[in-house]
Amino acid sequence: MASALMWEAKAAPGRGAALLEWARARSLDPAPERRETFTAPQDRVLVITWWPEHVAEPPELPEPPEELVARPPHRWRFTPVDP
Template sequence: MTVAVMWEARAVPGRGADLLAWAREQRLVPGPLRRETFRAPQDRVLVITWWDAAGDAELPELPEPDGELVTRAVHRWRFESVGEG
């Protein structure tokens, strides 16, 4: 089964580039099948990782950034693939 883990944070205004750099530096061990990082307006950063695992498997996740870098707690979601179509 494929599981996608989404991690989304909102930086303190003007610190979006710092949050993006921080997220890119974080390493997950073991590594995911795939990892993509996105940015959005309002200094938001989204990281999606894909894993070959059960939906309730213990998987490494990105930690919470330093409180001076973000405006709120990180949002996290898990999704299970249901195939294409």
């Protein structure tokens, strides 16, 4: 795998379940090789996607509706390092 993308957002008060549902319902085209979704304290949602080398610009999750988040999502792109 050539890269991993992380997307993390903090839900607006009382909107954690709705933000999680929103994130899980978003599809990406093309689809990643692997995708995992996590939750954390304070109604945070984390999505990690893994992409092959031939996908030069992997798509990211879009901005969620304003009413679902306490702040804009954080996004990071990572590339593997030889052991």
